[in-house]
Amino acid sequence: MxxxxxxxxxxxxxxxxxxxxxxxxxxxxxxxxxxxxxxxxxxxxHVNSGVDEASLALIKLTGFDDAEAVDLNARVQSGLTGIAGMQSVTVTNTAPFADKVGTAGVTTSQEPGHPRAIVDYYIGGPGTFEAMGLRVVAGRGPQADDYHSFIGFVPDNAPVLVTRALAEHLWPGTDPLGKELWCDRLHFRVVGVLEHLVRPDPASFAPNTAEWTVFAPGLPGTKLAGTYLLKADPAQLPRVLREARAAMARLAPDAVVDDEFSRPLSEMREARFRxxxxxxxxxxxxxxxxxxxxxxxxxxxxxxxxxxxxxxxxxxxxxxxxxxxxxxxxxxxxxxxxxxxxxxxxxxxxxxxxxxxxxxxxxxxxxxxxxxxxxxxxxxxxxxxxxxxxxxxxxxxxxxxxxx
Amino acid sequence: MFGYYLDLAIRSLRRNRVLTALMVVAIAAGIGASMTTLTVMHLLSGDPVPTRSNTLFYPQVDPDTSLTEHGEPADVMDYHSAVDLWRSHRADRETLVATAGAKLRAIDVRQPSLMIRVLATTADFFPMFDVPFQYGGGWQAADDESRARVAVISAQLNDKLFGGANSVGRSVRVRGSEVRIVGVLRPWRPSPQFYEVAGGRFSSGNTAGYYARPEDVMLPFFTGVEVAGDTFDVFNCWRVPDNFMHLPESPCSWVAMWVQLGSPAKVSGYARFLAGYAVQQKRLGRFTHADNTRLRGLMQWLDYNRVVPSDVRLQAWLAFAFLAVCLFNTIGLLLAKFLRRSGEIGVRRALGASRRAVFAQCLVEAGLIGLLGGMGGWLLTLLGLWLVRRQPAAYADLVHLDPLMFLTTFALAIAASLLAGLLPAFRASRVAPGLQLKTL
Structure with a gap:
């Protein structure tokens, strides 16, 4: 041609x-x-949440007073555990794609001029870590004597787990195990590194910071109440959640169920990215x-x-x-x-x-x-x-x- | 002459229907896409208080003592600074704004409790922002300090609880405290919900939340502080609070303030007062950065927070790029169409039509295509806006085609098609009559 x-x-x-x-x-x-x-x-x-989304759901209660919190936790946990097919009911502050409640800055030292990061804290009561199905790549997960009651915003001196993404930002090239973290005067020590754990609201942060999270164990109490992580077989989860929500009228008649965040995690992921x-x-x-x-x-x-x-x-x-x-x-x-x-x-x-x-x-x-x-x-x-x-x-x- | 050109244009468009349809569809698609996004932009970037936005100002001070270097001051104030400034009464009108979530139960109405948003504000809020009332009115200035148990509720809540009847004088229970309703608003939906806008620079462009509905219950500020307690929305804490339960003494910013200042002299006077307050607070040891104060106007404050979501802006750019492609397409097709008629144009020129006349005739034809494209574009815009309304964004229910945007649709369509017609019309008017007549 x-x-x-x-x-x-x-x-x-x-x-x-x-x-x-x-x-x-x-x-x-x-x-x-x-x-x-x-x-x-x-x-x-399609961000990796790091948790076992398909078998997890959340129930969030609002409109109760701090004084009722301990009683409420006990009633809800014991009341929901009896539902057929329920594998666990644990107390948490939030879950991936749910409510944004624990966003704060952390530093690696109290002196100025050290690496900082804006992270999301997950505070889980006993069993939450296991229910989420988080994978530890270094160090250890929380143990029974790591859970303490607390009154502030995060348990002080808690042994925490950080994600690999956060560890690489704060301590590039060094082993994060045993390192210290500060949030103003609150102090934590890193005992484990998580493979993945995404922020509740990754869409509002830069993609490279979507996994800057810290998991801290804490005992349920006035500052950790009202939000419950339910675990069940994925096939049973919709029914279990429906029954759990129905039971709320009996277990917590004065509290109000927050519809937006009382759903399966997979649904909340869908809503976050709609x-x-x-x-x-x-x-x-x-x-x-x-x-x-x-x-x-x-x-x-x-x-x-x-x-x-x-x-x-x-x-x-x-x-x-x-x-x-x-x-x-x-x-x-x-x-x-x-x-x-x-x-x-x-x-x-x-x-x-x-x-x-x-x-x-x-x-x-x-x-x-x-x-x-x-x-x-x-x-x-x-x-x-x-x-x-x-x-x-x-x-x-x-x-x-x-x-x- | 215009009528004759129009007649010629209609004949010409009829002659090659496929080509005409292609051009009309291209213009309609381009206009539909760009007008949909332009309408959303127009609705989201408008003036929420058109009558007096130029007299509304947003003072900021810097109570943060934790940082050694300071950039912009915190977006909202701590309780101490806000209440100090408000009690000084240096502005024509001034109001405090803080929001909380609380449980509400209507008294003697059989309905389950619901979670609502509460706005704690002061008496000036209503006249200052032109808030429309359906029944009753705002509370008296004295009610703020005396912590009167009164409330103003939204039209929506009034519909839900009382079926839209005049509920002034009835009571509701907010977080366990009984408050008497003194006013019911008309449906009020400022776009954006300007008095609460803050933190735009930390939002990564996800600012759709600024277009949410106003709160359902409005309480006098100090009543609200008493009733809602520690449930207020906190913007930021620069230290971990010692006592998390008591917000007024906490090192946290959670109260916003708005002032109305009627003249430039008053504005500069207030800015001086604000700076003086910061200096005085530094002397008292409460501030570390006395020179970090701001007094932005309402529209300036909205710009600073980049209230229009970045997705919406991105969509507008995309739509206009699409319109540009459509225009290139139309230019090419018009060129083909006009030059195909070179023989006809040659005859007209030989019979005495000037280049100007040929040019005008071609432009009339292009304009007619624009008008047809505009009609298609209008229909596509309506379709596009319907799609936007189905989106899960907070501003979805605000979206509609107002008369201004309706006219803009047609103006843009005709302007675009005339622009696209310029070059082909010019080429057509340059056709050499002699050469064309020979080849006929």
Whole structure:
């Protein structure tokens, strides 16, 4: 296939060629960045919670006084344990994707100038750690004598577990076991490292800090009451939760059940990321509409050119060009225009990514998006031009003899 | 001439229906997408108190003693500073704002207890923010300090508890304390819920929560402090409190303050007063950073908190990029369409039409496509807004197409299509009549 005659013909239609190339460039820039945004949302949605979500549910009670707390814990725990299929009922302050209750800063020393982090504390009563199914990668989990009653916001001097992500931020390259942590004057010692444990609300934090959490054991009491982690077989969980909620009217008639956070963990995960899902859906819609409009533009312009060149096509056919040659001509022409558009589009995609990085704190666009985006547009261009090119190929040589 | 051009345009559009439909659909899709996002932006970035937002100000001081270096002061104040400033009565009007969650039970109404949001505020809140009443009114200024057991409730709560009847004089129990209703609001939905906006810089752009509904029960500030106790929402604590139960003495910020200042002189006067207060507190040893005070206007404060969610802004950018692609598409198609008629244009030119006339004729045709695209765009915008309303965002129920945005839809469609038509029309008007006549 000779490219030179095609380039010569395109030179006659500089403006239209440029417009199509620009359209493709813009589509390429938006396509690459929008796909990248979608993948970011999807990976945020599929964050590893570190807990056994499928078999866990939460019940959160509000509207009770501190004085009733100890009594309430005892009544609810003993009352719910009897439900058929219930594996455990433990007291916790919150759970992944539930209420955000324990966000605070920690430092590795009381002196200023040491690494800091804004973390979420999970405070679990006896059994919570085991019920969550957290995996310890170094050190040990909480033991029976680690649980103490407390009056502040977190148990002081607690032996805590930190996630691997937090340990790597606070003590990069060193063994975190035995290290000290401070939250103002509250002091903790690290006894174990967790593989994963996500914040209750990871969507409101930068993705690299989604797992900055600390697990502290504590005994239920005035400061740890009203939120219960239920564990049951995943198949039984909906029924167990329903029965547990029904039992609340009897066990805690004065308290109010918080509907938003009295659900299976999997449902709360869904709710936490509903906005991201909607956004990802919208981005997919934009990409589809964009590709459709681009394809229609190619179809429109290619049809116009085919019609305009009927006579020339007839002449070429009359002097020996096959249908295949004509088809190839239009396909090559489209390939050249789309390639020019893609080349410009790569630069624009890169620029757009820089803008997004500046204003939306997005990471850099990985290079793998460029070849994939280019391939998508080449395929789109070839598909769009196929119809008009076939019509061109079907122009009979006899056209050349008419009205010349 | 315009009528004639219109007639020509209609004929021309009818001649090639597929091409016309392609252009109209492209414009409609681009307009639909961009107007949907623009409408949401417009509703979320509006002025929540249009009558007097330029006289409302948000004072900030820096009570944090834990840091050696200070950036911006805390978004809300500690109890001590807020109450000191409020009791000084240096502004035309001033109000304190703190929120809590509490259990509510209606007296002599058979309904289970419910958890509601409580706003502890002062008497000036209602006149200052133009809060509309359905029955009764706000409480008296003296009720704040005297801890009167009175309340104002929302229209929604009134509907739920009393079936929408005039409930002034009846009582409800908030966290066990009985309060008498003195006023019932009309449905009131400021966008955003500006008086509570704080902490935007820590939200990673997830600010949809700023568009939530106002609280269901409003109590005089000191009554609220007594009733709601330690259940207030705390913005931040700069030290772990010794006694977690008693918020007023805690090293925590949880009370916001708004002031109304009628003239620029009063604004600078108040800013000086605020700075003076901070210096005095530093002398007393309560502050460590006396020079860190702010007095932002309402709209400035909303901008500082970047209240429009970053997803909404991102959607608007995407939609306009999409519109741009649609426009490029339309330019290409219009070019094809106009130049296909080169022969016809050649004849018109040979018969005496000026380049100007050809240009105008082409633009009329482009404008007509814009008008048709605008109608399609309007329908798609309605569809888009319906989709936004189904989203789980706090602002979903606020979304509607107001008359301004309705007109903007058509203005944008026609402007976009005229813009797209400029280049093709120019090229068409440059067609050489002689050459075209020869090839006819």
């Amino acid at each position: 000779q490219i030179r005659p095609i380039l010569a013909a395109l030179r006659r239609h500089r403006l239209a060629t440029m417009l199509i190339a620009l359209e493709i460039a813009l589509a390429c820039a938006v396509l690459c960045n929008a796909s990248f945004l979608i993948s970011g949302r999807l990976s945020a949605m 906005q991201d899902r909607a956004m990802a859906g919208m981005l997919v819609g934009v990409i589809c509409a964009l590709l459709l409009v681009t394809a229609l533009g190619i179809v429109g312009l290619a049809s116009f050119w085919v019609q305009q060149r009927r006579k020339q096509i007839g002449i070429r056919r009359a002097i020996g060009a096959t249908r295949r040659d004509i088809l190839r001509y239009f396909q090559t022409e489209n390939f050249l225009i789309v390639s020019a558009g893609i080349a410009l589009g790569m630069v624009m995609a890169f620029g757009l990514n820089l803008v997004l990085m500046k204003y939306y704190e997005l990471p850099r666009l990985p290079w793998t998006y460029f070849p994939v985006g280019a391939l998508a547009l080449w395929v789109l261009g070839q598909l769009a031009v196929l119809g008009p090119a076939m019509r061109a190929a079907s122009v009979p040589p006899v056209v050349a003899t008419r009205s010349v």
